[in-house]
């Protein structure tokens with residue numbers, strides 16, 4: 207697995223590396239993301255748009271919020287050109303974008319300039335966006351990656367793509383799972399986000415939140431995913447609504463590893479032990 211992550215940087219043409227994340231595969235095994243290299247010399251608009259889609263669904267973390275759960279406009283379901291023109295014509299619009307391309311790019315790097323009505327942070331009266339500036343850590347997309355996503359969002363509804371193909375790669379676009387601090391396994395991800403501070407999981411006990419050792423009996427993958435990315439949408443009965451919001455910190459790969467792992471947590475495994483117990487005996491021989 208580690209070998210896949212090693213990336214070679216000695217091509218004669220410019221190479222843009224990016225993290226490609228397998229998104230929601232039914233048989234997802236919690237694999238770590240795979241590094242891919244993109245040869246700018248051989249880049250076509252079609253492959254650039256495909257890169258944009260991959261970034262949108264993966265490293266960009268866009269789908270953590272932009273989905274059909276209602277916490278952000280569902281960009282895949284909306285015609286982004288029409289939406290952008292509507293925003294630009296809104297009397298509340300204070301930004302400097304002049305066209306669709308500019309509006310999409312500005313939304314990504316300067317989310318507070320214009321906050322879609324009803325989607326602002328609680329109590330901010332739609333002056334502050336919950337969306338992180340995605341050219342900043344932890345997501346930190348390069349300008350080339352941002353352009354690729356803009357191209358994807360323009361193309362997906364059959365609208366004109368006005369973005370031009372990159373001719374150079376900005377410095378330091380090499381983001382690897384290691385530099386991102388990306389967890390490599392579900393166990394590592396659960397430790398990284400300290401889920402066990404509140405939940406019984408992986409052999410540790412905490413009763414602040416529901417027991418996760420048998421969560422697979424109660425919730426399916428979609429419900430588990432929703433509990434993590436919109437923690438207060440459905441509150442488990444008898445518990446306080448204090449589960450933190452991980453959406454701005456967690457990478458899709460980490461989320462999917464955790465969801466897959468938790469969906470397999472059933473009260474009785476084939477060998478008759480609870481997952482938590484099995485782990486504990488392994489850890490303390």
Ligand code: HEC
Nearest residue numbers: 266267268271278279310313317320321322325335337340
């Ligand atoms: C933490 C949640 C979150 C993440 C992650 C996120 N967004 Fe957003 N985004 C929002 C919310 C909420 C809004 C609506 C409020 C606003 O206008 O800022 C929004 C607004 C937008 C808009 C303007 C939509 C409109 O209807 O005018 C675009 C375009 C956009 N996001 C693109 C992206 C892209 C592309 C990514 C990934 C690179 C991304 N967002 C990641 C939460 C998020």
Ligand code: HEC
Nearest residue numbers: 399400401404414415416433437440441442445446448449
């Ligand atoms: C600060 C405490 C806290 C932390 C940290 C925390 N949770 Fe929770 N979680 C809760 C509480 C309390 C609930 C029950 C209330 C609710 O549904 O929001 C909950 C609910 C859940 C549920 C739904 C359970 C059910 O039976 O409906 C899942 C799944 C879940 N958490 C997973 C996680 C994962 C995965 C992490 C780490 C990435 C995590 N939680 C971190 C407190 C926490």
